Amino acid sequence: MYFLEQCSRRKDKKLVLFWSFVASGGQQSFSLSLLSYSLRLYYITMADIEYGHQSPPSKSQQPSAESPTIVARQCFTANHRRCIITISAVTALLIALAVPISLMLKDKQVSSKEAIIAAAAAASGEPDSSTDTGSSSHINSHAAALLDWDYEATEVNESITQSTPTQPTSARKTTFFFGDLSITNDDLGIEISAGLSVRLVATAGEQVEFSNGKKSNLKYHTMTDGAGVIELDHGSYAYVANSEESNGNGGVYGLYFDSKGNVHDYRVLMKGTTRNCSGGISPWNTWISCEEYGRGQCHQIEPNPNRENFDKPKATLLGAREGGRYEAVAVDNTNPDKPVFYITEDHKYGALRRFVANGQGWDALHQDGDTSLLHIQDDETFEWTTDQALAMSSAHKYYMNSEGISFHEGRLYLMAKVERKMVVLDLETMTYTTEITGKKLYGTGQFTNQPDQVIVGPSRKFLYFTEDGGDSPGVYVRFSGDETYSTMFQGIPGGLYSGDETVGIALSPDNLRFYAGFQDAGVILEFTRDDGLPFQ
Secondary structure, X not given: OHHHHHHHHOOOHHHHHHHHHHHHOOOOHHHHHHHHHHHHHHHHHHHHHHHOOOOOOOHHHOOOOOOOHHHHHHHHHHOOHXXXXXXXXXXHHHHHHHHHHHHHHHHOOOEHHHHHHHHHHHHHOOOOOOOOHHHHHHHHHHHHHHHOOOOOOOOOOOEOOOOOXXXXXXXXXXXXXXXXXXXXXXXOOEEEOOOEEEEEEEEOXXXXXXXXXXXXXXXXXOOEXXXXXXXXXXXXXXXXXEEOOOOOOEEEEEEEEOOOOOEXXXXXXXXXXXXXXXXXXXXXXXXXXXXXXXXXXXXXXXXXXXXXXXXXXXXXXXXXXXXXXXXXXXXXXXXXXXOEEEEEEOOOOOOOEEEEOOOOOHHHHOOOOEEEEEEEOOOOEEEEEOOHHHHHHHHHHHOOOEEEEEEEOOEEEEEEOOOOEEEEEEOOOOEEEEEEOOOEEOOOOOOOOEEEEEEEOOOOOEEEEEEEOOOOOEEXXXXXXXXXXXXXXXXXXXXXXXXXEEEEEEEOOOOOOEEEEEOOOOEEEEEEEOOOOOOO
16 A cells, blocks of 8 residues: 555656555455565666665665564655656566465465475575475575575475465564664664664763662763774673873773673773774774874774773883874784774875784784874875875875774775765775765665774674764765765754764674764764664
8 A cells, every 4th residue: 555655756657556556355355465575676676777786685775564564664765766767677587486386285285495495486586496406595595585584594394375475484684774763762863774772871960870779970072973882791782982182181981780781880981082082903902092183193092991901001012102093093903913003183184094013912002013104196096105295295185184093804994074975995905996985875874974883793794883963964974985874863854963074983792783873962872673683
């Protein structure tokens, strides 16, 4: 009915007739099941058409069979006629397939797994796996992609009747899909994607409430900014966050959680510094906090109370001797004997720094290492140089005011904030590309202001971004391998967070909890998926 209503609004007679036919046959349960699954096939098809993916989208991108209108909303909101026509065509194909499959089921009782594989085989043009064992693995994986079931981990023994195919009780369905901002939380002043829940963890200027009912002695710090999660002992972890206060009033603080995500402590980890902006996590699980002012440095902090250097923060060799307006740190630990640290600087002439450390551990950032700077060239290549003037000129031309940075599979993702641009450096080919962040955004929401912090998701399929400015700053995701973005959550347009910036994105060690905040408002939020699955 949703499709019929939307096509009617667009006065598309052919599609109205088609969806009227579908609606009139709505009592055919097996046809409806195929209609629901066709949305999965549609999404894969459109990925090939629009995005050029070579494989089906990840599970976290696929809609639930129980919520087929999520994809439809995205199509009609974006007014993509190809999208609307494709979903109609695929649905017609699968409804046509329902008749012979239904007859087959009448003559021979088959398991739900076999029926699903048969439908997937027919839809993909592959031979049935029951007659061609060589193609079994491919078809099984295709069926799993359509249904969003973990085929290898699930044994299905139930039989299909005339009712909807039975889902195995051990399988969990994905119900979260980026970009469907259909939930508004007025208390927190945000719009969130359907399938997410959110809670308030801390508020600046107020004591932190612990899970045992007690409160912290300290009030939560103001001007919260970049953050990371450090795994501690027995699955516990610390959410380590900077304070960007000026004039020696900045620092680093830690929220301590048990393995189940319950807050039980809040501590000062470093104080007396200035404008601690963002930072990064070292391969040995320490936090690096960067100061963003003229003489700023990058400091190493040990958040684990059971380790030797706890409560002994120390300036590193990552920054220049004279200091700088440093922002964020990314690490390439491909060669553990020579970990490579990349440091951004928020200045129009701020060149990306590259520090190659000697070995692992705390002392590696306080001993001699090799430092060089990024020089982007006009022929879409780049090099590392020790010529500071050349590097500064290159920064001014190609990536002024660099902020967030992240390393992933041989590439650096560098935010050029003022120009709303991301520079992608391929460290193997020594070439680069650029893109405007949020230019191709699917679903609801808007990513039209300055990109700031960036992290790579645990599945390595998504990049997560914060946003500085605008009337609805939010957190956004980008599917790795293309330039398409979607909204995870954002402030209500023109509401509490208008002109603010999102900060502090990080994931718990089990990836079940996603943390983010708003700097000026001073709130830290925790997001979880309603389906109980981890973030990707």
